Amino acid sequence: MIDIKLLRDEPxxxxxxxxxxxxxxxxxxxxxxxxxxxxxxxxxxxxRAEQNRVSEAIAAKKRARExxxxxxxxMRAVRDRxxxxxxxxxxxxxxLRQGLLMIPNLPDxxxxxxxxxxxxxxxxxxxxIPEFSFEPADHVDVGTRLGILDxxxxxxxxxxRFSLQKGAGARLERALISFFLDLHTGEHGYTEILPPxxxxxxxxxxxxxxxxxxxxxxxxxxxxxxxAPTAEVPLTNMHRDEIxxxxxxxxxxxxYTPCFRSEAGSHxxxxxxxxxxxxxxxxxxxxxxxxxTSWDELEKLTANAERVLQLLGLPYRVVALCTGDLGFGAxxxxxxxxxxxxxxxxxxxxxxxxxxxxxxxxxxxxxxxxKKPEYVHxxxxxxxxxxxxxxxxLENYQQEDGSVVIPEALRPYxxxxxxxxxxx
RNA sequence: GGAGGGUUAGCGUAAUUGGUAACGCACCGGUCUUGAAAACCGGCGCCUUCGGGCUUGGGGGUUCGAGUCCCCCACCCUCCGCCA
Numbered sequence: 481m482i483d484i485k486l487l488r489d490e491p492x493x494x495x496x497x498x499x500x501x502x503x504x505x506x507x508x509x510x511x512x513x514x515x516x517x518x519x520x521x522x523x524x525x526x527x528r529a530e531q532n533r534v535s536e537a538i539a540a541k542k543r544a545r546e547x548x549x550x551x552x553x554x555m556r557a558v559r560d561r562x563x564x565x566x567x568x569x570x571x572x573x574x575x576l577r578q579g580l581l582m583i584p585n586l587p588d589x590x591x592x593x594x595x596x597x598x599x600x601x602x603x604x605x606x607x608x609i610p611e612f613s614f615e616p617a618d619h620v621d622v623g624t625r626l627g628i629l630d631x632x633x634x635x636x637x638x639x640x641r642f643s644l645q646k647g648a649g650a651r652l653e654r655a656l657i658s659f660f661l662d663l664h665t666g667e668h669g670y671t672e673i674l675p676p677x678x679x680x681x682x683x684x685x686x687x688x689x690x691x692x693x694x695x696x697x698x699x700x701x702x703x704x705x706x707x708a709p710t711a712e713v714p715l716t717n718m719h720r721d722e723i724x725x726x727x728x729x730x731x732x733x734x735x736y737t738p739c740f741r742s743e744a745g746s747h748x749x750x751x752x753x754x755x756x757x758x759x760x761x762x763x764x765x766x767x768x769x770x771x772x773t774s775w776d777e778l779e780k781l782t783a784n785a786e787r788v789l790q791l792l793g794l795p796y797r798v799v800a801l802c803t804g805d806l807g808f809g810a811x812x813x814x815x816x817x818x819x820x821x822x823x824x825x826x827x828x829x830x831x832x833x834x835x836x837x838x839x840x841x842x843x844x845x846x847x848x849x850x851k852k853p854e855y856v857h858x859x860x861x862x863x864x865x866x867x868x869x870x871x872x873x874l875e876n877y878q879q880e881d882g883s884v885v886i887p888e889a890l891r892p893y894x895x896x897x898x899x900x901x902x903x904x
Numbered sequence: 905g906g907a908g909g910g911u912u913a914g915c916g917u918a919a920u921u922g923g924u925a926a927c928g929c930a931c932c933g934g935u936c937u938u939g940a941a942a943a944c945c946g947g948c949g950c951c952u953u954c955g956g957g958c959u960u961g962g963g964g965g966u967u968c969g970a971g972u973c974c975c976c977c978a979c980c981c982u983c984c985g986c987c988a
Binding site: 518521522524525526528529531532534535536538539540542543548551552553554555556558559723853 | 923924949950952953955956957958967968969
């Protein structure tokens, strides 16, 4: 949610930002809404003040056993008027808030302009794209032939867009989760969190997932609980409606969770394999920072995610998303794209964003600076998407004989295994 | 799932059976001190157009006025049942 003061004082900055994002927003009616809300609020507060004064006078008279019927009568009318005014304010409040929630975050000045992903800017590239003496297979063929991936069985259990891993394939997924968490907690200073995977509607709203992304998430039938679409949601809400002491910032959290997404509207996209699933594992990186440091922290967080790919020896590039491709709450986003020989192109494996104070304002997360509380900045990034890392390893490390070499950094987590060969 | 108890500022506790949230600890600032402690003074929830408004888990209701009375909901604790 953007700052309402910005709407009052510098609406042109919002207009300009919305134009860059190619977003349609009716600012005029919001400004009018805010204006009348403030007028009504002022009047009701004045009456409140009078009510407080007179009520005290009534109490004094009653204590002195004097008659106060006149005052009581007058206050009866004031009470009714206040009730009407407050109802009107509540109504305007809600409309205003709903309007504000429709406005995406303002892109940072450094974000490239552009309508879609074709305008994203490659920031840097790492690693050598592997050359094969044979035609490289995609992860589905590699995994199925090795007997470590069984998509048909997954379909039997749950339908399309699920996967089932076996033996070294299941172990590989678990090894990656441990490897990621150990790296981020041990070397990058993050605190490990294991949050609930089912979260309340209130929590979904706190990070801006609802109502906008309700279509993307799964909801359980019996209660107001949702399957977390990303650990970003519970992590953001850990400090919802809190005022943090300044000396606790920055906070670094990392969390492994499965992520559940309905992928509405992506029918026909990436239908083959485990690239786009209703359920996938992810290790998330999350930071609460002061406004002064958040841009530095974004660079560091992105570097933390990149480190994973470097240690695994997977070639990748870093892309700065353009204004048209930017997520709703992000002021700036770097995508990490890993090279997939099976597709002969780079594919997203991590997305690292600075949401500035956008999520914090909505979720009421502040810190005390000097005397006044101020909104923190929140950052999130994948470190990394586990399923897609499996895909990248199977495709980049495949050998002509169909086996897959395990990256050295991962071998301790695989019980010393250095190569996956055909399993029965 | 059943029964009972609870939720007041960071923590711990008050508030005349309705009269407009008090106190202690902790914390911050000041005085004093070589420095510190103690003591004393002030501050010690949020918003504010600086007039004031709001705040007792959340939301309604009754009332001139609700921490207090009524209704709904959430969460926590204890016991029983069930369960990994």
